Amino acid sequence: MRQDLNLLVIISDEHRKDAMGCAGHPIVKTPNLDALAARGTMFESAYTPSPMCVPTRAALATGDWVHTTGNWDSATPYDGHPRSWMRQLRDAGREVVSVGKLHFRSNEDDNGFSREILPMHVVGGVGWAVGLLRENPPDYDSASELAGDVGVGPSTYTDYDLGITAAAEAWLADPTRQDKPWAAFASLVSPHYPLTCPKEWYDLYDPAQMDLPVGYGKGLPDHEELRNIAAFFNYDDYFDEQKMREAKAAYYGLTSLMDDCVGRILKALSDSGQAENTVVIYVSDHGDMMGDQGFWTKQVMYEASAGIPMIAAGPGIPSGRRVTTCTNLTDIAATARDVCGVEADDGNAGKPGLSLIELANAPDDPDRTGFSEYHDGGSKTGSFMVRWGEWKYVYYVGQPPQLFDLSTDPQEQTNLAQDRVNDPQVQTALAEGERRLREICDPEEVNSCAFADQRKKIEDLGGEEACRTAFVFNHTPTPSEQEKLREGPAL
Numbered sequence: 001m002r003q004d005l006n007l008l009v010i011i012s013d014e015h016r017k018d019a020m021g022c023a024g025h026p027i028v029k030t031p032n033l034d035a036l037a038a039r040g041t042m043f044e045s046a047y048t049p050s051p052m053c054v055p056t057r058a059a060l061a062t063g064d065w066v067h068t069t070g071n072w073d074s075a076t077p078y079d080g081h082p083r084s085w086m087r088q089l090r091d092a093g094r095e096v097v098s099v100g101k102l103h104f105r106s107n108e109d110d111n112g113f114s115r116e117i118l119p120m121h122v123v124g125g126v127g128w129a130v131g132l133l134r135e136n137p138p139d140y141d142s143a144s145e146l147a148g149d150v151g152v153g154p155s156t157y158t159d160y161d162l163g164i165t166a167a168a169e170a171w172l173a174d175p176t177r178q179d180k181p182w183a184a185f186a187s188l189v190s191p192h193y194p195l196t197c198p199k200e201w202y203d204l205y206d207p208a209q210m211d212l213p214v215g216y217g218k219g220l221p222d223h224e225e226l227r228n229i230a231a232f233f234n235y236d237d238y239f240d241e242q243k244m245r246e247a248k249a250a251y252y253g254l255t256s257l258m259d260d261c262v263g264r265i266l267k268a269l270s271d272s273g274q275a276e277n278t279v280v281i282y283v284s285d286h287g288d289m290m291g292d293q294g295f296w297t298k299q300v301m302y303e304a305s306a307g308i309p310m311i312a313a314g315p316g317i318p319s320g321r322r323v324t325t326c327t328n329l330t331d332i333a334a335t336a337r338d339v340c341g342v343e344a345d346d347g348n349a350g351k352p353g354l355s356l357i358e359l360a361n362a363p364d365d366p367d368r369t370g371f372s373e374y375h376d377g378g379s380k381t382g383s384f385m386v387r388w389g390e391w392k393y394v395y396y397v398g399q400p401p402q403l404f405d406l407s408t409d410p411q412e413q414t415n416l417a418q419d420r421v422n423d424p425q426v427q428t429a430l431a432e433g434e435r436r437l438r439e440i441c442d443p444e445e446v447n448s449c450a451f452a453d454q455r456k457k458i459e460d461l462g463g464e465e466a467c468r469t470a471f472v473f474n475h476t477p478t479p480s481e482q483e484k485l486r487e488g489p490a491l
Helices: 031-038 053-062 085-091 141-148 156-173 224-232 241-271 331-340 356-360 424-440 443-460 464-469 479-487
Strands: 006-013 040-047 095-101 115-120 182-191 278-284 310-313 321-328 370-374 383-388 391-396 399-405
Touching: 006 241, 006 331, 031 040, 031 241, 031 278, 031 310, 040 356, 040 370, 040 383, 053 085, 053 331, 085 095, 085 182, 085 331, 095 156, 115 156, 115 479, 141 241, 156 182, 156 241, 156 479, 182 241, 182 331, 241 278, 278 331, 310 356, 321 356, 321 370, 331 356, 383 424, 391 424, 399 424
Parallel strands: 006 182, 006 278, 040 321, 095 115, 095 182
Antiparallel strands: 040 310, 278 310, 370 383, 383 391, 391 399
8 A cells, every 4th residue: 555545434333234325225315425335345244343332442443352352341441452553553653533432441541542532431431330240130220211312302422423523524624634644533423322313314214114123023032142131121112113113213314414424524534635545434333223123222143233334435445346255343453554554563463354455355255254242231141243155153152053044034034043953054054153253262261251350340340239320321421421420510
């Protein structure tokens, strides 16, 4: 790659991979992402390292798996170690700036940026402690908030996104951006709940015309661990059909608002005269089930949750290409080094990432393994997903697996490991799935390590009761809200 290229990573929060016009969605309006995909490459089999914000963002920063770094959950945020790709670029002399949500421990840690603008980090440097209580989970009373927030109006999240967008526009417009190559990480929070949507965006969608969730009315999948997660995050209890339709209209409205923010940032890049020498990557940290299979938000390994949108455009990237090779947010680190001309060092040895630019220019590789894992709230055992070709295998420690053929069952309605267990082809795929998983990690060992680390974390935070009563919330407060919490009530 040329040495004078800039890198702009734009990340949203909780944007499911199919909720874009360029992904073929018949309802969602995303003209700016569609235009980005048209001039770049879409990665159609992209995955999150973990379907939860905090562990995923640690994996994105380090370019490594959750089970390697030990950032298991929403109470174990990234703290500057191991060294991030942002710090590697900065150490090589490049300006590296973030604007918006990071969800790391604190801006007092060296996260790798030259500057953090409007950063959102976890609450109190701790995060969501109630999720640590996997062995003795309490009732999660905040679940009702998801349905209670559905409606029309402003929210602190949409206000925050508008602030992030304006700050990114101003940073890109600054003439000093022309002085030397830079890297920027612009991080929006929409369409993450609360599902409260400004009227101009909500009105783009008629609740009566919303698509019904996959498996609507059929109940939960027949699997013990999935029932555990659904019982903890019992969101579906609060959604009748009308509320579900209104929630989907709000989610799609927030997606369109987010798309507009992306468009504004890209226009600011273009107006600055730097679009031709900037590689742009758009991703989300994970998806959102939106009622599919009886689940809301994330935490599970279905495509709507573990799959993510991923688009790359700019110098060296083919236009109008669609890549089916499995990719992951852990590939961002290798991509950043590639774009910015920074060599991998000893700290990058053994990490799983490949440059998206390399993958965009290579033939599709059905043999590359997609991977995700989950060790956070609501789960009573570790879950691990591997994907290759059209096969998708989900391993639950101590419980039966799932197997899906995405070529014939893209909505994952038939668990072949249960329904066709005696089929020789299914047996072969099950064995191959477990083989691929064990090439990446030993799931039993990882599961034991996660629980051991979480028990210690519970003790460090003052025990189970402290975790039950402190830092319990349904979504992370914005920086302005966290500042008010620190100040306490007015006297």
